[in-house]
Amino acid sequence: MGEGTKAVSVEVRGKSWQRHGEQAWRTMIERQRASGMSILAFCEREGVSRSSFGRWRSLLARRATGAQRLEECTVGEHAAVAAPRSGFVDAGMLRMGGVSEPVEMRLELGGGIVVTIRRG
Template identity: 45%
Template structure:
């Protein structure tokens, strides 16, 4: 008998905790989604939906912790005679920060 049971031809509902247990079994199984769902008697669409709702566990190693650094003295800017200052920072992904004084 499969882990999913049918009552009057309707699949029983699983709690969030039960789905988390299913995903733990899936991760340990080494199977793809289709064979795992067939073995467990699960609907692939329900499996995929719940996996997207609960979030897929990361398969990438965690980034190493950044070493704490102290304050770095950057000095002061000599403005010359204009008193005007412009700073433009390209933050990536099309975002540009533009600061001006004067």
């Protein structure tokens, strides 16, 4: 199995359950659609919480919609990289230890507004 497809067993105060990663939920949602079963029946068969299934289905649908907005977004003649309207864009981490070279990040917000962050 690829990363994110394995379930992790969790136990708290004598109660145990499986935590599934994003890819496992994507696969499970696709399997439910293909099964023709109701969500409730599928969740009971798979031993997953109906509320968790619904939460992940909603979350992944929003992410897909956000990704589509990113593809459609353009500024002038150039494609723009933009965050989904209600999402978070992970810009990665800046390593602080032992790096002496300058780092600059520019965020063009539109309307002539540019935020520049420099280190070094």
